[in-house]
Amino acid sequence: MSKMTLSRRGVLTTGAAAGAGLALPTYLPAASHAGFTNAPTGSTVTLGFNVPQTGPYADEGADELRAYELAVEHLNGGGDGGLMNTFSSKALQGNGILGKKVEYVTGDTQTKSDAARASARSMIEKDGAVMITGGSSSGVAVAVQALCQEAGVIFMAGLTHSNDTTGKDKKANGFRHFFNSYMSGAALAPILGANYGTDRKAYHLTADYNWGYTTEEAVRTSTEAIGWETVAAVKTPLTQTDFSSYIAPVLQSGADVLVLNHYGGNMVNSLTNAVQFGLRDKLVNNKNFEIVVPLYSRLMAKGAGANVKGIFGSTNWHWSLQDEGSKAFVQSFGTKYGFPPSQAAHTCYVQAMLYADAVERAGSFNPCAVAEALEDFEFDGMGNGPTLYRAEDHQCFKDVLVVKGKENPTSDFDLLEIVEVTPTSQVTYDASIFGGELGTCNPGA
Amino acid sequence: MEAIILQVLNGLDKGSAYALIALGLTLIFGTLGVVNFAHGALFMIGAFCAVTLSRILTLSHTIVDETQKDFLGNPLKVEVPYVYDWFGQATGDVIIDWAVPLSILFAIPVMVAIGVLMERGLIKHFYKRPHADQILVTFGLAIVLQEIIKYYYGANPIPTPAPSAFVGSFDFGTMLGFEANQIIYPYWRIIYFAFAAIIIGAVFAFLQFTTFGMVVRAGMADRETVQLLGINIDKRFTLMFGIAAAVAGLAGVMYTPINSPNYHMGMDFLVLSFVVVVVGGMGSLPGAVLAGFVLGILESFASMREVLAILPGLNQIIIYLVAIIILLTRPRGLMGRKGVMED
Amino acid sequence: MLGLEAKDFRLLILVAILTMAAPFLLNPFPEGSGLAQFNAGYPDLMQRFVIFGIFAIGFNILFGLTGYLSFGHAAFLGVGSYAAIWMMKLLTMNVIPAIIVSVIVAGIFSLAVGWISLRRSGIYFSILTLAFAQMSYSLAYSVLTPITGGETGLQPKVNDPRILDGALTEGGTPKANLFGLEMGSSIEWGVGNWLFTFNAGYYVAAIVMLAAFYLSIRIFRSPFGMMLRAVKSNQQRLNYTGLNAKPYTLAAFVISGMYAGLAGGLMVAMDTQVGAERMFWTASGEVVLMSILGGVGTLIGPVLGAGAIKYMENILSKINSDILHTWFAFLPDGLEDFVVTLIYPFIGKGWHLTLGLIFMAVVIFLPGGLVEGGQRIARLFGRKKKSTDTPDGKTTPAE
């Protein structure tokens, strides 16, 4: 039996052509001629945008989808061209990718790894997608990345912050633009030290799953390095909604900083609860009690409302950045949708662009060629300054933003202000520290 | 010692939320014999009553402020709530600030209407159907309701703060002679507890001391006999459904400052509230309240780091573990009656 | 034939034909046409249809026959999946040991859970099963991370031991196979504009499903099956007829737990990954909904229910506004926008809404589920009114 692992599109047009005037059905040994999964043969190429459309991260998913639609528009030569104008690589022409018009399919990850894989498989098997991108959690990113490795397509991760994605679970076919827990810790610590002093007692509340563990670890290590003491670290269940019983004992412990290693709904609720308890009005050890949120997103800030005011955290990107790339993206996105893009939108847009650019430079959709083009690729003009896609672990290295909740926001989107742009050098780490095996790229078929 | 007192407070607070939701669920189950999977959705809709009212109060017209720029560099459009125009900015701010308490008045008629509508339009036809059918139809309804809310309000939580007068916390510790900041508790949570106690008390008093309540209680015990006496029990049961919906809705309204409401908060509470009801004993109102507090307090203790140091992960499973132990030692929960929902 | 009554045998043959011809039947629309969106004949979804079919068939042996409503069956599916993936990591990528071990492990776990939970009945039983499943989920997601992979789950890795398999070729990825036949391999057949995919994994899963279905017919028709229906009908009479209900219900519980484990093992065989949310209560709820939607206690109902829910989840959710605009492009602009606006809330990210509405519609208008719908249609086309139906329209339990 001829082997075909998850492919379709290549066969389709050939099959149709051959079958055209013939009464006899054509038997086709699957896409072996193409050399890789879902090689686009017609005048179009299909990308798969796999984002949460239901569940708690649906709004984040909607923003990701907006960014993808914008990217497709720009790739096909529509709109103002967005970041193609500022991107240091000039391979993209605005005539699709390698002259093929970009089409896309969408799916719902539901922020569940099973559903995300089902959706990704349907894109690969049914719709002939040659690249999958998107997602809003590390669980989903790792699951879909493994699938893409097996199927022989490229995975351009969306929002995923856990070290694991490009650490112990890294895969040769997967690439991450978003930053990670380690970088958050490394970027935050100096700012925390500068603002709150080096003699602090920290109390960690940590979401009880992989991302929470790596984030706690990163923030602990980097803050202890500047002299902070970690008084306690308590794990909270993912399904927790009311954090009062975790927050109430914080003051008794003698801690004067609370670190909330929470994301999404967990973070919104724990921060709201902490502020409710009036922690930030307290004076402990003759210091103002402070709260830190290692990973911020605008949607979370919006959910927590006024509670974020003055609270430090880190973020991958923010629309108020003043470099040319960021300004171009905000202009483009804002004009189309009427409000500024979120960091999720930015990372997804950039991932789509980077993929398209890599294909152009490689001159092929073959995942191995694309991977090679992305590996150790240095670029600029996409926001976050000069960026490196490191070959060893397929992680992007770029500036990380330390932000703070804004005191006087002028709109629903103006909730965070940039405190510091931490330079790349400060957040770079050795690729081997998280273990894992990158493997070799799999072109499928 | 301080830690224990604190967790008892936490437990009471959590328990009052559980008890309030479970109370409405039991009320519906006890009176109508219907397993209502849409009860969590009613709680959620109550919370969104508060969101809606604060949206109504902040209905705005825009004016263009040439001095400020928006993110695209265009002149900033500033939203000015109509209440500012009508009452002046100071009064307007106070009105907006008090949106959540005001929502109680708004939510009661809305929730009773939704409850009555639900009962007459849908639930009524399911009294004689198997519980599985009731579960499917009310679960379907719950999905539909939450998707409608999601369609209009999005999936992201919406901050709905308490009036600024209630921000901050009360120091119980100094009252009891401990050091400052050892036992503090937020004002709003204290209010929530008091509110829950009042509602629970009111429901019990209503059932205990009014003729209406007596008839309903009699109907819960033996519907057929009450009907034989020529009393129109159906009408009263419909109203009970409305009341139960209002109880769930009010629980939701008051909960909004504690956790920012989102469209799936009902589902998050659904399983938990069923566990509470069953642990309390199907059909028993005092049981539901008692179980709410028992589980709330135990959950609080299980979240203490001293406990977690010995039994990591206990906080993940405590509710279910307690439920299993109680159900195995007391066959019908804490105060359940025989023969209810056992087949 | 095969020890079945003629009617049951016809049903089995029908199901066999349908599953074997699924790649054709589920791909009725030519590629590239607007309706191709509704094609479901691709490997992943076809595999899911039969795997969730197995899950629902097994669940129905417990719920449909004995009336015991378990809200925790996803735990058995999850435990089966974990067992299977560990077999693949430690032993071999061949699916046979993975599937066998997943059934055994799920069987043992369901024996323990069932033994405790069956001390209670009715809703108390439901909550006990729910509690066990939620505990399994919570622990798998958090403190058991070293065994379960937690949030990121488990996948076979290149450097897993796999003591029975030879070393991977350089750059190769471990792939699930049946004595060398890869589960992901397919043959494609293009006829005109149609394209049909015959996937090895699907056929393996489909054959297992047919075996599971056959077994469930035998159970339904056996004295054991009748005793289970007697448990549902009148446990009091059963006890006073000298029959001990407990071992019967426990056996049914374990059998359905093993079916769930089988489904879990097959899921891993088809798609080598496990995540803890497979055990979340909504997953347990889903199989309940599948059974009720299809028709509780009927042989074929749960399979139909599973198919309907998975179809909506995978097909409806992928329709976006762009596709809608393509469909209605023939309409005048204003009307096109209007129609799209009208439909948009129900597809794509609104697929949950459609699901909820369908649950309500089915349970309101078709109390016997989709099976009853089918019977009504059959009756509509059949000449004579059937008189054997019970007055309240309930389907006979073993149809």
Add this chain to the structure above:
Amino acid sequence: MGILEVKNVGKRFGGLQALGDVNLSVTENTVHAIIGPNGAGKSTLLNCLVGKLIPDTGSVMFDGQSVLGRKPYEINQMGISRVFQTPEIFGDLSVMENMMIPCFAKRDGSFRPNAFMDMFKDREIVERAEQMLEEMNMADARNDNAATMSRGNKRRLEIGMCLAQEPRLLLLDEPTAGMARADTNNTIDLLKQIKEERDITISIIEHDMHVVFSLAERITVLAQGTPLVEDTPDNIKGHPKVREAYLGETQDAA
């Protein structure tokens, strides 16, 4: 020595002494009726015999073996079958299936997981069930859903199901309660026929004196949880103590 020996049985529910000190002996192959006013403890006594309740004091021996502490299904397997006040049958099953279940129980014991055999291919069971349906005059209703039958027929089926197990003692709990006169008479005739045709002991709890006096060979009168008198029907009829116990109650048949 009777087949059923009840000695000093007492049962208390909280503050209520439901059974005082009951002694009862049922002789083999007789029809023994237990009568008494409402609340006399008839049902409690019956429940103590079949394992639903465990008495606080005393002993219950069936054929020389104690039944106390045994589960209802075990007691049934010892040879005691029970007919309920409202007919308890398997409503969702067909009449034939209803009749097959006791046949299986008789042959295979309390649990046999026979999951791979077509039950209708078990000739022995099918023949036995068909024969019982024949005897109960229900062969025509073979494929009907049991729930759709008239109350009288349900009762007939239930008795048939009990007889299919060939019990040594048949307990009937107000078998004609709520029945129309015609159905009641049919049931009496059926029981008379059973009594004549089989070696079986029947113990009947009944309110309807017409039924009692048509069937019983011995009668125990229970009042306030204790046996008042035990005698033949003729002696019971005019007994002053019985009149006293029933005073104020409407007597439909006596």
